[in-house]
Amino acid sequence: MQWTWFHRLGSPRWFYQKTQRWLPWLSVITLSLLIIGLVWGLAFAPQDAKQGNSFRIIYIHVPASVVALAGYYVMAVAGAVGLVWRIKLSYMMMRSAAPIGAALTFIALVTGAIWGKPTWGAYWVWDARITSMLILLFLYLGVMALRYTYSSNEAADKASAILSLVGMVNVPIIYKSVDWWQTLHQPATIKFTSAPSMHPDMLMPLVVMIVGFYAFYTLSLVLYARAEILRREYRASWVKQLVTAKFAEK
Amino acid sequence: MYFDSLQQLIFMDGHGIYVWSALVISLAVLAGLIIMPLCQKKHELKNIKLHIKLQQVKQNTIQTEESDAPHS
Numbered sequence: 001m002q003w004t005w006f007h008r009l010g011s012p013r014w015f016y017q018k019t020q021r022w023l024p025w026l027s028v029i030t031l032s033l034l035i036i037g038l039v040w041g042l043a044f045a046p047q048d049a050k051q052g053n054s055f056r057i058i059y060i061h062v063p064a065s066v067v068a069l070a071g072y073y074v075m076a077v078a079g080a081v082g083l084v085w086r087i088k089l090s091y092m093m094m095r096s097a098a099p100i101g102a103a104l105t106f107i108a109l110v111t112g113a114i115w116g117k118p119t120w121g122a123y124w125v126w127d128a129r130i131t132s133m134l135i136l137l138f139l140y141l142g143v144m145a146l147r148y149t150y151s152s153n154e155a156a157d158k159a160s161a162i163l164s165l166v167g168m169v170n171v172p173i174i175y176k177s178v179d180w181w182q183t184l185h186q187p188a189t190i191k192f193t194s195a196p197s198m199h200p201d202m203l204m205p206l207v208v209m210i211v212g213f214y215a216f217y218t219l220s221l222v223l224y225a226r227a228e229i230l231r232r233e234y235r236a237s238w239v240k241q242l243v244t245a246k247f248a249e250k
Numbered sequence: 251m252y253f254d255s256l257q258q259l260i261f262m263d264g265h266g267i268y269v270w271s272a273l274v275i276s277l278a279v280l281a282g283l284i285i286m287p288l289c290q291k292k293h294e295l296k297n298i299k300l301h302i303k304l305q306q307v308k309q310n311t312i313q314t315e316e317s318d319a320p321h322s
Contacts, residue, residue: 044252107279220287223287226291
């Protein structure tokens with residue numbers, strides 16, 4: 001079997017050049033999905049029988065939470081690949097994934113708090129699901145902060161990768177927190193093991209939004225990774241050629 | 251549309267303030283996730299351009315010094 005594609009995938013140059021072509025398509029797909037999902041969910045989906053219209057926050061809260069959790073796996077796996085195979089690009093991806101994951105966790109917490117007020121009568125409760133999500137935010141912030149605690153990139157990368165891997169224990173706890181503990185937070189709406197508890201008219205826009213958030217995550221990750229590649233590879237001849245050509249155009 | 255009027259869509263039976271504020275905050279954060287890496291890239295490109303210029307100046311200086319040095 002030819003493994004050249006795997007080696008090419010690890011090359012910052014290959015990634016930078018390929019993603020240049022992917023970006024316009026990815027942007028169009030992301031924007032379309034988010035607009036369709038939001039308009040569908042906020043204006044066309046029926047209201048919830050118990051929660052009324054406040055339930056529409058689900059169309060932001062659930063996609064942000066799902067992708068924030070999946071993003072943690074992306075960051076930890078990228079860190080593990082960096083530790084094992086010392087692939088430069090994987091460390092760059094790990095670094096790039098941290099601010100996106102932190103921002104999405106922040107969105108999940110804030111929209112959850114806003115949703116909590118009309119539903120539970122409180123913005124915040126020290127509930128198992130909410131507290132474990134707050135820990136996830138701190139883990140993301142920790143990985144981001146480690147960058148500034150070491151003078152060498154290599155040492156910071158290793159420490160960040162180890163923290164990412166250790167923090168992975170929190171992700172299944174978040175998933176199962178609503179089953180393991182008595183919580184105010186409602187159980188998962190979409191499960192792999194059983195049929196969704198939502199009416200299809202409400203479910204479809206949610207699925208569109210989740211796919212849209214995954215597309216957004218990919219777009220933002222590619223943008224962050226491209227900036228990180230330039231930051232680290234500034235001595236590489238292909239980067240110098242690229243910059244010289246870019247400024248010669250102007 | 252599920253709502254009868256635009257006013258109903260905005261008001262959402264009293265829940266509009268929660269839904270729309272959640273949306274505005276989220277969209278602002280998402281916009282930041284696109285704008286920040288683009289600004290970082292711009293900053294890095296400028297830095298690299300400066301780095302290349304500095305290297306050229308250094309090389310020119312060395313070449314001039316070498317050509318000016320007295321031949322023994």
